[in-house]
Amino acid sequence: MEQTKSAGDVSVDGDDDDDDVVDDAGHHDDVGSDTEMVKDSNQLSNAAACFDESGDEKCDADLELELVTPPVAPDGGYGWIIVLGASLAHLIIGGLERSDGVLFLKFINKFNQSAQATAWVASLCSSVRLVLGPFASYFSNRFSCRAAVITGSVISALGVLLSGFTTQLVQLYFTYGVISGIGRSLAYAPCLIITGMYFDKRRGLAVGMATAGVGAGTFLIPPAVEFIFEEYDYLGAFVILSGLCLNLAVCGVLMRPLSLHRRILELKRKNKTRVIFSEGKSYFHTVVASNNTDNAISGSGSSKSIKDENRIPLNVQDHATDAKSLIAKENLTGAVKKTEGISKTETKKKQRFIELTLLKEPRFLIFCFSILLFTASFKAGFTFLPALVKSSGLSESNAALILSIAGVLDTIGRVLVGFLFDFPKVKKFRSLIYNLIVFAVAAVSFVCPLVKSFEGFAILVAVYGFLTGSYISQKTLIIVDILGVEKLSSSFGILICFQGVGSLFGPPLSGLMKDIYGQYDEAFYFCGGLMVLSGLIMLGPTIWQRIHP
Template sequence: MNSLVKPQRVKVAVATPTAPDGGYAWFVLLSCFLVFGLTFGVIKAFGVFYVEIHQYFETTATGTSWITSIAVATIHIVAPVASALSARYSHRSVVILGGLICSIGVIIGSFAHNLIGLYFTVGFLNGFGYALTWTPTVTMLGLYFEKRRPVANALASAGECILTFLLTPLIQLLIDSFSWRGALLIVGGLQLNLCVCGMLLRPLKGTRHKSHASDVKAEEEGMNLESLTKDDSEQSKHCLEEVGQRLPEGSDQRKVKKGYSLEELDEKPTTIDSKRRAKRTELRTKILQYVDYTLITNARFMVYSMFGVFAALGFFAPALFLVPYARSKGIEEYQAAALMSISAVFDLFGRVFFGWVANLRLVKTVQQLTATVILLGTVLLLCPLASSFPELAAFSAAYGLVFGATVAIHITVLAEVVGVQRLGSALGFFMLIRSSGGLLGPPIAGFFIDKMSDYGTGFLMAGVALIISALFLLLLHQMNRREQRSTQKTHDMQLDNMGQTFSAEAKELDVTLTMEK
């Protein structure tokens, strides 16, 4: 009697998606461009709010700086969560959610009655939303671009410069017209555009290959599987009988008889241990799909993360204190705000130009990053020498140019350290580790400003932190060279072994031919 063949489940193999480096990738680049502008661009323009909030609540420089500090730290800490949520759901939905959260946080913050309220809304909620928007978008950009990745990262990060250039005088105008509360309310509404950025993110799909089998082949495979199971069952029974015969007659363990079933065999301790190991392996595999925690064992990644910690100490303080520093030197409001616009213009040029230079591969990207970080630290150390508007404008131009050159390639270096397939988790962990620097940078600078009663000391602290961060980049470069030498040595040894094997075979062939002659 012929039995019906049950439909077999057909496994679908999905090929690894390839980066198109064009087409819809440009819309993803546009989305990332706007995300950079509406997140870090707003943070850099917050220096205009700093002066007004500082005077309104009559607080210290350290107390006011905690607003930006909490936002920056939250971005970094929540980045791994954003990566995991993107892997579990989708990049698009996570970015839309983040846009709603940060917009609501800033809008509620415009009604805050004390600094604690601003810490929670403009600081924590806003930073939480930024993390959910920035991290998935940058990850998606890395997947869509490969050959043009340095240029793509540079163009995307240019959104931070352009929005800073536009928002700084605009926010000053809004503050003069509607007070800092009204200006903050309008900025919160503007950040709803982050939801539109999320809608532009389309998943990069791979080619799906389905293996179709006929019913006859499926039936034959089922028969083969059944016969294989029977053979295994008979071998297991035979082995169990032999073990039972070797055990003592009175032993409780001699309960293995000829009819011992495979279900009873599964209850043995060794099988239970193997099941537990299989469950642990399965759980580990599921976790790694969302968060690649093995990155913390990667020495090169951890060294690069330490660079990020010290770099974050100096990255965010200058943008926050540039306008207050200019105001303390007697520069009028709109001229002080114009300094941020000057910095943003040169920042834009630095990102695009040095991103293009990195794409030429004239030097190794980590070497280029080391040089720009050292230059940035040096420029910040020279800032207290500027006091007039022309001098401050020159400093702003130099600071923006070198800052743009640094930011344009630091994500590209991260992709080279861990590989593009691990970029999502690596970016999350990198931001998490760097969070300590982002959290402590502005308050430490504010502490020195309060003690010395001079905003210039904040720039000195930032410059020293960046010089220290460059030391970790030098260490990373040495580790890369050592790894390359080790790889080259292994390759040479393999070639030598192949050559020796070929020579031995040739000699044997010559001996054989000689004997035959």
């Protein structure tokens, strides 16, 4: 029997809006805009001709379908729930780390050790969290960001709880420094990774909002830590803080994998083959869904499907041809699935724990060393800031309040700069602006020892919080500018590994300065010097890029 396969008999709608398709039962199915479509439905007709009625393949030639790749990132929708979860996780992790200065004073009072030895507790915790960044990235790729955050929550809570039973400072190195640091690492990196996956055009704003939780945590948690230590003593305080760490599991539940998100959206469109009867003609409607791109296969998730109905008019009396076409299209769907499975297997084999080849990119390598020095200075500054305030004659409560002020401006800086960096006119200058922020932070570090009043510290720390929040929140944006979003997961793990090295030696070296000179002024001068060096390292490549784009 003859079957018409001309392009004129095929109706394909290429709009991005959802289509409302009516099947023979009168039901409606929505076909979403984020899927891929076969541009020429004659390819499906040719595919049908390659199979006989039994479903056996008759053609030796390979069938190729031309596909249009959709944007990988949803850029909204459930992405804002991801931002909420990441922001809450940053609130807890960042708030606890910004409380290191308060804890430093508590450890000094309890164990009566040197500033350098005591600073190792907070330094180890932050360093372990950051150095294990590649492992956290690998764990997220191997399982999911959701699994990583929930696992990290349990481990971190265990480490903090055990810290309450310590009787020697060296024991804190293991419980609070190592165990809690491992947990925080698994909960920290995946939050930024999955935020970068869910957003593209508004990535700067999304990352800024996600990391703004650090500012909120800095505002809320340091005064709370000071309060619970006064009310519940050493053990009771750590029991409460371990409960706070368990709340990271709630944040992890919100981290829906992008691949799962797309499968949920396309549930009604996967592997459907329907016969549509309309006005005395028989139409075949096929939707073929399969995973797309290496990113989708590796876990970031994306799907492709034939977006719109591919209607092939047939003689309504020719039901044999109907059956033949149905069998052919079912075989086509199976072939796509089989190819997809092979691709997934190959991708898993190629997956690496850490891609050190990324360090061959000069700009990325220089950025890593620059942020290493920045982190060493920044971590030491927040560790010794409460001690500096107390040494000026103010109370420990005032010292904790100073950190809260920094937290408010930290939040504003993260969101505001993230919003500004998304403007097209600002994007080409954001690497330069990002670099200049480092020199501004260095200037504040040099001025800190000169201030003696609460009002002066409040103003200075507000500026310090705004600048550091702006810098830290946009590091993933700079990575994307250098390497591209497809390398974000692996490169971010390497970057925070460098940060971990800086966090490891920054506070102890600054504490050594205090032990040698007897006051905290030299510690902040040391921090300012490291910050200047960090800016100078990154300034050369930034200017070179501006001259030779």
